[in-house]
Amino acid sequence: MTASPEVIAQALESKAWPFQEAEKLVKRLEKTGTDKGYVLFETGYGPSGLPHIGTFGEVARTTMVRKAFELMSDVPTKLIAFSDDMDGFRKVPSNLPNQDMLQDYLGMPLTKVPDPFGTHESFAHHNNDRLCKFLDGFGFDYEFKSATEAYTGGEMDETLLKMLANYDKIMKVMLPTLGEERQKTYSPFLPVCPRSGRVLQVPLVERNVEAGTIVYRDEETGELVEVPVTGGHCKAQWKADWAMRWVALGVDYEMSGKDLYESVKLSSIIARILGSTPPEGFNYELFLDENGQKISKSKGNGLTMEEWLQYGTPESLALYMYQAPRKAKKLYFDVIPKAVDDYLAFLAKFREQEGKEKFANPIWHLHGDNPPAEDVPVTFSLLLNLVSASNAHDKETLWGYINAYAPEASGREHPLLDKLVGYALVYYENFVKPTKDYRAPTDEEVKALEDLICELEKLPEHAEAGDYQTAVFTVGKAHSYENLREWFQALYEILLGQKQGPRMGSFIALYGREETVRLVRQAIDNRGLS
Known part of the structure; x- marks a missing residue:
């Protein structure tokens, strides 16, 4: 149900980018309406390689815009995750097994390339399944759609025939964007060779709009071959394909990476040639x-x-x-x-x-309005430093420190914190521990560390983190550190073996005063051994 005008105004005043995107959709509907009865969001996936985190990011971000739109409008919504699995297999990704076998299937539709992992009907089916399982694991509300099924099932036929009727207009848009050699062979239609099954990039010899067919010359046999543009006998070339998909499905919103900015412009022009309004959306930056x-x-x-x-x-x-x-x-x-x-x-x-x-x-x-209610008393960074100082190898050890710091906390009542404890152990072992580089304290630093022990021992065992932080500050100032950051960095390097570290007061409160004193004494005692 649409929120009140007051709430919508507050959402727009927030300047959050999903609401700014949703507002574009609201204005779009005011101009064009929707004959589908719903607003269609789409995300695209190219299953030529295993799904990666950028693919998830596009679905997650699109879902955020969808959520914002649903606050602002009572028009139903739908999200399609579209897999371009009829695309030709252009190259063998270096991170796949069975490289030699895959070489034999270059040019074939991805749904006709054998699964190198041996678990699915095809390489595309394998990757599509990986994508869906992950999206399902996050609870996304979406409908998966396969390009192969859409083409062969006739869902794209009407729009493909429109493309054939507007062939010259589309060529006029595309040819200026291509190099001289590519212009000679370019066609918005890629016939699927009846002889080899491969998706071909070949020039057309003739077109028959009334029959809905195209004719090309087989480069190996020299024969003229006539195929329908419908029924999965042809696939559209990339930018034309994107536009054709928008038109055939009635897509209202699709975002894409910055590297596709020019493609969006060209596909939008083609969509208009086909008599449709291109979807709203924006270009996000790429991950590095x-x-x-x-x-x-x-x-x-x-x-x-x-x-x-x-x-x-x-x-x-x-x-x-x-x-x-x-x-x-x-x-x-x-x-x-x-x-x-x-x-x-x-x-x-x-x-x-x-x-x-x-x-x-x-x-x-x-x-939305129902986030987890759990209060997490310890940050993840602090947990990592706790693992570092305590040399803990299991959850029970870390929970011992946490319970001393926050007696009310428990794994059962704090499942998120319990997960963080597990993550911290694994992350420390793989990424923090291998980079540890302890150094011995200088003579002046030894004096400061000895004074720090004295200041800490003046405080009760369960003092507030702020009191411990004040003690650390007091020692640093007493030892004439002009920049107290140098004092804290020295503590990180000497006690934790790293260049950066936690707020020391919070760390001491979690690790315990006596444990911290023991850690400092050990650093002093080990000086002579280094």
């Missing part, structure tokens, strides 16, 4: 790997969805997709801890927010 390179399904660089979920919560992944979609961001393991802690911080704020502040909080776009 640890080296600043664009992540790619075929290269397998960057993070996979499964890898993120090994080290961080699903909600943290969704949040990372929400934040700054028009800004290029690194998508590698070291972004996970901050994403987890950002989620916890936004979740804590949400409970006290109203009006436009609530709608500006990413939590609304992830959970």
Whole structure:
């Protein structure tokens, strides 16, 4: 049910990008209406490589816009995840098994390429299944649609015939965008060769609009071959295919990566030639790997969805997709801890927010008005440092420290915190521990550390984190650190073996005063052994 005008105004005042996108859709409907009875959102997937995290990001972001639209309008919505699985198999991704076998199927529709993993009917079926299982795991409300089934089932036939009737107009749009050699062979129709089964990129010899057929010359036999453009006998060339899909399905909204900006413009022109209004949408920036390179399904660089979920919560992944979609961001393991802690911080704020502040909080776009009620007393970063200092190898050890710090906490009552404990153990073992580099304290630092022990021992065992933080500050100032950051960095390097670390007061409160004193004494005692 549509929200009140007051609530809609608050949502728009929030300036959250999903509401800005949803407003475009509302205005679109005011102009064009909808003869489908619903608003159609679409996301595209090319199953030429295994699904990657960018694919998930597009579905997650589109769902956020859909959620925002549903607050602002009572028109029903639908989301289609469309797989371009009739596309020709152009190259063998380097991260797949059975490379030699796959080479024999270059040019074949992806649904005709054998599954190199041996578990599904085809390579496309394997990848489509991987995509659906992951999206299902996140609880997305979507309908999966296969290009192969849409083409062969006749769903695209009417629009394909329109394309054939407007062939010259489409060619006039496309040819100026192509190189001289490509212009000689380009056609918006890619016939599926009746002899070889391959998707062909060949020039057309003739067209028969009334019969709905095209004629091309078989490059191997030299014979003229006539095929219908309907019924799965032809596939549309990429930009024409995108436009054809928008028109045939009646797509109202689809976002895409910045690298497809020019494709969106051309496909939009073709959609208008076919008598339709192109969908609303925007171009998001691309994700980069640890080296600043664009992540790619075929290269397998960057993070996979499964890898993120090994080290961080699903909600943290969704949040990372929400934040700054028009800004290029690194998508590698070291972004996970901050994403987890950002989620916890936004979740804590949400409970006290109203009006436009609530709608500006990413939590609304992830959970609506019903986010998890759990209060998490410990940050993920702090848990990582706790693992580092305690050398814990199991959840029970970490929970011992947590219970001393927050007696009311338990794995049963705090399932999110219990998950974070598990994530912290795995993340520390794989990414923090291998980079640890402890250094011995200098003579001056030894004096400061000894004074820190004295200051801590003046405080009760379960003092407030703020009191412990004050003690650390006091020692740093007493030892004439002009920049207290240097004092804290020294503590991180000496006690934790890393360049950066937690707020020391919070760490001491969680780890325990006596344990921290023991850690400092050990650093001093080990100085002579290093």
